[in-house]
Amino acid sequence: MGIGFLLWTRACFAADTVRPSSPINIFAPASTPASEIYHLTLFVFAITGAMFVVVAGLLCFAVFRFRARKLYEASEPPQIYGSNQIELAWTVIPVLTVVVLFLATARVIFAIQDAPKPPAALDVTVIGHQFWWEYRYPSLGIVTANELHVPLSHLNHPTSTYLRLTSADVDHSFWVPQLAGKTDLIPNRVNEMWIDPQRPGLYLGQCAQFCGVEHAKMLLRVYVDTPEQFTAWVKDQHRPGNQDPSVAAGRRVFETQACMNCHTVTGTAATGRFGPDLTHFMSRSTLAAGAAVNNAANIREWLKSPDHFKQGSLMPAMQLSDQQLDELVAYLSTLH
Amino acid sequence: MADQVLTIPDSLSVSPPQIADETFLERLHGWVVTVDHKKLGILYVLYSVFFLFVAGAEALCIRIQLLRAHNHFLSAAVFNRFFTMHGTTMVFLVGMPILFGFANYLIPLMIGARDMAFPRLNAFSFWLTAFGGLLLYFSFIGGFGLYGVGSAPDVGWFAYAPLTARAFSPGHSTDYWALALIVSGFGTLGTAINIIATVLSMRCRGMTLWRMPLFAWLMFVVSGLTLITITPLTAAQIMLLIDRYLGGHFFDTQAGGSAVVWMHFFWIFGHPEVYVLVMPAFAIANEIIPVFSRKAIFGYPAMVAASAAIAFVSLGVWAHHMFTVGMTSVSNAFFTLSTMLVGVPTGIKIFNWVATMWGGRIRFATPMLFCIGFLFQFLLAGLTGIMLSVSPLDWQLHNSYFVIAHFHYVLVGAIVFNIFAAIYYWYPKATGRMLSERLGKWHFWLFLIGFHITFDTMHFLGFMGMPRSIYTFEPDRGWDRLNMIVSIGGFIQGVAVLIFAVNLVWSYYRGQPAGDDPWDAWTLEWATASPPPEYNFATEPVVRSRRPLWDLKHPEDPDWRYEQ
Numbered sequence: 001m002g003i004g005f006l007l008w009t010r011a012c013f014a015a016d017t018v019r020p021s022s023p024i025n026i027f028a029p030a031s032t033p034a035s036e037i038y039h040l041t042l043f044v045f046a047i048t049g050a051m052f053v054v055v056a057g058l059l060c061f062a063v064f065r066f067r068a069r070k071l072y073e074a075s076e077p078p079q080i081y082g083s084n085q086i087e088l089a090w091t092v093i094p095v096l097t098v099v100v101l102f103l104a105t106a107r108v109i110f111a112i113q114d115a116p117k118p119p120a121a122l123d124v125t126v127i128g129h130q131f132w133w134e135y136r137y138p139s140l141g142i143v144t145a146n147e148l149h150v151p152l153s154h155l156n157h158p159t160s161t162y163l164r165l166t167s168a169d170v171d172h173s174f175w176v177p178q179l180a181g182k183t184d185l186i187p188n189r190v191n192e193m194w195i196d197p198q199r200p201g202l203y204l205g206q207c208a209q210f211c212g213v214e215h216a217k218m219l220l221r222v223y224v225d226t227p228e229q230f231t232a233w234v235k236d237q238h239r240p241g242n243q244d245p246s247v248a249a250g251r252r253v254f255e256t257q258a259c260m261n262c263h264t265v266t267g268t269a270a271t272g273r274f275g276p277d278l279t280h281f282m283s284r285s286t287l288a289a290g291a292a293v294n295n296a297a298n299i300r301e302w303l304k305s306p307d308h309f310k311q312g313s314l315m316p317a318m319q320l321s322d323q324q325l326d327e328l329v330a331y332l333s334t335l336h
Numbered sequence: 337m338a339d340q341v342l343t344i345p346d347s348l349s350v351s352p353p354q355i356a357d358e359t360f361l362e363r364l365h366g367w368v369v370t371v372d373h374k375k376l377g378i379l380y381v382l383y384s385v386f387f388l389f390v391a392g393a394e395a396l397c398i399r400i401q402l403l404r405a406h407n408h409f410l411s412a413a414v415f416n417r418f419f420t421m422h423g424t425t426m427v428f429l430v431g432m433p434i435l436f437g438f439a440n441y442l443i444p445l446m447i448g449a450r451d452m453a454f455p456r457l458n459a460f461s462f463w464l465t466a467f468g469g470l471l472l473y474f475s476f477i478g479g480f481g482l483y484g485v486g487s488a489p490d491v492g493w494f495a496y497a498p499l500t501a502r503a504f505s506p507g508h509s510t511d512y513w514a515l516a517l518i519v520s521g522f523g524t525l526g527t528a529i530n531i532i533a534t535v536l537s538m539r540c541r542g543m544t545l546w547r548m549p550l551f552a553w554l555m556f557v558v559s560g561l562t563l564i565t566i567t568p569l570t571a572a573q574i575m576l577l578i579d580r581y582l583g584g585h586f587f588d589t590q591a592g593g594s595a596v597v598w599m600h601f602f603w604i605f606g607h608p609e610v611y612v613l614v615m616p617a618f619a620i621a622n623e624i625i626p627v628f629s630r631k632a633i634f635g636y637p638a639m640v641a642a643s644a645a646i647a648f649v650s651l652g653v654w655a656h657h658m659f660t661v662g663m664t665s666v667s668n669a670f671f672t673l674s675t676m677l678v679g680v681p682t683g684i685k686i687f688n689w690v691a692t693m694w695g696g697r698i699r700f701a702t703p704m705l706f707c708i709g710f711l712f713q714f715l716l717a718g719l720t721g722i723m724l725s726v727s728p729l730d731w732q733l734h735n736s737y738f739v740i741a742h743f744h745y746v747l748v749g750a751i752v753f754n755i756f757a758a759i760y761y762w763y764p765k766a767t768g769r770m771l772s773e774r775l776g777k778w779h780f781w782l783f784l785i786g787f788h789i790t791f792d793t794m795h796f797l798g799f800m801g802m803p804r805s806i807y808t809f810e811p812d813r814g815w816d817r818l819n820m821i822v823s824i825g826g827f828i829q830g831v832a833v834l835i836f837a838v839n840l841v842w843s844y845y846r847g848q849p850a851g852d853d854p855w856d857a858w859t860l861e862w863a864t865a866s867p868p869p870e871y872n873f874a875t876e877p878v879v880r881s882r883r884p885l886w887d888l889k890h891p892e893d894p895d896w897r898y899e900q
């Protein structure tokens with residue numbers, strides 16, 4: 001049965017290769033923790049599958065073979081009350097199976113959780129917020145949101161990424177199935193997990209712990225960059241905030257409205273931390289944690305009424321005039 | 337020896353009391369003030385069936401919303417209320433009361449008693465449970481909450497801290513949730529105490545513990561487990577209310593409290609709760625499978641021992657719900673092992689049921705059909721449970737639709753199937769009329785098909801990364817088609833349950849008269865009239881084996897010759 005599951009999902013995705021983003025699937029691992037789990041899964045499927053075949057086979061056989069020919073037969077079958085030998089047999093066999101399964105599992109638990117941290121590993125702090133993700137790269141001095149960039153890891157010189165996870169408000173959970181299992185983000189607590197993605201590309205996931213109204217739209221996007229791409233991205237993130245005079249009007253709106261209390265744009269008066277850092281807002285391809293594509297029309301709609309994309313998001317509708325909206329969109333569009 | 341004479345036939349001669357000349361109001365009054373275990377049992381069952389419809393309707397609304405990506409049937413806020421209420425209702429207002437209802441109705445009859453040990457406590461417990469449920473649902477109209485008037489709890493049935501703190505749930509909906517569960521929790525405790533006392537002190541002459549029907553044995557174990565598990569839940573609810581209103585900081589992370597402590601409290605209740613719900617389902621199977629296979633239960637002592645073992649081990653596995661909260665590798669390994677170990681006694685039970693059927697003459701009446709469905713689904717549920725106990729696999733599948741599929745396999749595939757089996761089996765005893773077999777078969781097959789369409793499919797959604805508790809999903813994930821299938825299955829189950837409802841009502845007036853013992857069964861409840869008179873048995877029965885009616889029907893080959 002397990003194998004059936006597997007073939008079925010595989011077949012499903014074979015037909016879907018045209019999709020822009022890689023399909024989410026725990027059977028297509030792209031990083032060591034995920035592939036360790038994948039191999040363990042196959043083993044567990046094999047054992048549970050065998051148990052299923054045996055017991056379901058016995059059950060079906062019994063139902064079929066011992067059915068009453070007529071609904072009510074007068075005579076009763078011979079009465080059997082039990083057998084200690086048989087009871088013993090079907091206690092011991094499951095116990096042995098449990099031992100085998102447990103040993104295989106324990107190996108993977110320790111391999112993933114207690115793996116020594118390579119000195120070259122990149123540290124990223126992930127902070128969960130209702131309903132978006134904050135990413136901080138302490139060693140690189142970068143703060144960004146919603147779209148995580150990590151370097152590709154080569155088998156000969158692994159550059160794994162260590163995520164330190166915590167939360168600013170309620171519980172969340174970080175789950176990108178192709179990279180690793182999930183780990184919760186819990187306030188007042190720091191959890192750790194690691195990935196070493198071996199194929200570049202975009203990996204999708206989403207928050208896996210109910211965290212409030214918009215839990216469904218707390219989506220995850222992880223970009224695994226080649227070394228060149230990653231260096232370029234880091235360089236971009238290090239550029240100072242845009243000071244383009246042609247959008248000064250929009251910038252003024254941003255700095256005089258409440259925007260600045262919740263958002264940061266380095267180089268301006270805006271230093272809020274309640275919402276995502278917008279310094280390099282245009283370097284992200286989506287807005288509001290993946291709720292919409294990041295383009296001028298959607299930004300305008302978002303500023304006018306965040307509920308349009310995310311009912312119940314914690315960004316308020318600011319009641320801006322059309323002119324203010326246009327100026328703001330023009331300004332935000334320059335934040336590369 | 338004098339007590340070799342079975343006195344059971346005496347009780348058969350009793351005719352049920354005439355009630356035809358009572359007015360409607362008098363009858364209603366009779367039901368409200370009753371302390372009769374049978375009436376209370378029926379009240380429990382009716383109450384739960386009512387909430388089964390309510391929570392089922394909530395589930396169908398959830399499934400309409402998830403028919404396709406970005407659907408707009410329910411808003412995010414309403415969806416969150418519905419899944420919270422669906423879960424809370426099904427566990428606390430359907431599962432527990434209906435199973436306690438069966439226990440209430442059946443245990444005194446099965447052990448040859450005239451009532452429960454504490455009839456007034458029994459009535460009190462029922463009404464506490466009932467008012468707990470009404471309090472929970474009153475939140476829909478009275479729960480001025482987060483999103484304005486007309487709110488209801490929306491923090492998930494697990495209500496993880498700190499989402500329940502006043503900072504995040506400022507209205508009163510969370511208070512309704514906590515208070516309703518405290519109130520109905522006290523009702524549950526009362527019933528559990530009552531069952532334990534009844535089993536220990538009310539058995540008829542000759543019925544030693546080792547001759548007690550397995551149904552009574554399992555309910556006895558369940559009641560003990562209930563006493564242990566409801567307590568931490570109640571404690572946690574009280575702590576939550578202290579946090580919310582008296583400035584406590586147990587779970588208030590903003591002030592240094594711990595979110596993880598809530599999880600420990602909740603799951604030390606929540607995991608054994610699964611067994612509190614599923615063991616009564618086992619209890620039902622233990623009665624029905626032998627009767628319809630025409631054989632004694634295989635391995636009675638092993639069944640009792642396995643139940644006790646399950647109850648004991650289930651107290652040490654709760655943190656398998658917490659594999660993703662960042663426990664150490666050693667704790668993860670420990671809870672993996674303890675969880676896998678529950679599989680051993682559970683496996684023993686399944687094997688014993690199959691062995692009971694082995695060599696029998698199986699009659700496929702509706703109760704047995706549901707029990708066979710139960711066996712098959714419970715086997716699969718156990719195996720997916722083993723998969724989830726493998727903590728690395730759980731890191732992937734935790735909080736995904738795979739988990740939803742797994743526990744609905746337990747709660748619906750095993751428990752609800754056996755609840756239906758029990759209703760088909762004992763309805764004749766309680767009403768004096770048979771349920772229609774024809775409608776019963778329709779009910780069974782439609783429900784079975786709908787069940788598998790819905791819940792088999794959900795496993796795949798889990799593999800594909802769909803988390804639970806989401807009110808909508810993105811079109812680019814490839815989850816559309818499967819969600820559509822899941823929803824269709826849900827509606828097929830809905831139709832099946834409607835057929836069941838029709839059957840319940842129609843058969844009450846038009847069903848075939850049942851007689852005292854329509855299934856040719858062996859336990860004491862079938863020795864009295866259907867419905868039984870208020871005093872159950874005219875004279876106290878005396879038994880010499882586990883199957884007193886078998887002895888009676890087969891004087892040439894009675895059970896007591898073989899039992900030690």
Ligand SMILES: [Cu+2]
Nearest residue numbers: 207209211215
């Ligand atoms: Cu979330």
Ligand SMILES: [Cu+2]
Nearest residue numbers: 606607656657
């Ligand atoms: Cu559990």
